[in-house]
Amino acid sequence: MEGDSFSGMANGGGGGGQADGKLIQTFHKSFVQVQSLLDQNRLLISEINQNHESRVPGNLTRNVGLIRELNNNIRRVVGLYADLSASFARNMDASSDGDSSGTLRSSDGRAGQKRVRPG
Numbered sequence: 001m002e003g004d005s006f007s008g009m010a011n012g013g014g015g016g017g018q019a020d021g022k023l024i025q026t027f028h029k030s031f032v033q034v035q036s037l038l039d040q041n042r043l044l045i046s047e048i049n050q051n052h053e054s055r056v057p058g059n060l061t062r063n064v065g066l067i068r069e070l071n072n073n074i075r076r077v078v079g080l081y082a083d084l085s086a087s088f089a090r091n092m093d094a095s096s097d098g099d100s101s102g103t104l105r106s107s108d109g110r111a112g113q114k115r116v117r118p119g
Contacts, residue, residue: 019091019094019095023087023088023091026084026087027084027087027088030080030083030084031084033076033080034077034080034081037073037076037077037080038077040073041070041073041074041077044066044069044070044073045070047066048063048066048067048070051063051066
């Protein structure tokens with residue numbers, strides 16, 4: 001997940017210019033955060049497993065806090081992915097609609113509101 005993976009998107013076609021650059025920066029920042037959390041989770045899981053295998057009462061008690069931290073990290077990862085998805089959807093809607101009023105036109109030309117996913 002290096003910044004290089006986005007360079008083709010930033011320089012490729014599309015004429016979104018500054019908006020595309022900002023979207024790519026947002027994605028990169030979020031993916032870096034996700035990767036950091038996943039790396040932390042890997043370390044937490046390793047420590048939890050070692051503590052469990054040791055069967056030392058103090059280590060098992062420590063696992064309670066480690067598992068809570070792991071669960072919180074997982075919630076944060078889910079939240080980051082949800083934010084990424086919403087940001088991507090908004091960007092795709094804006095680029096395909098051509099207007100930001102929130103109004104969509106159906107195939108028969110009638111106006112309607114954009115659907116907003118519950119979050």
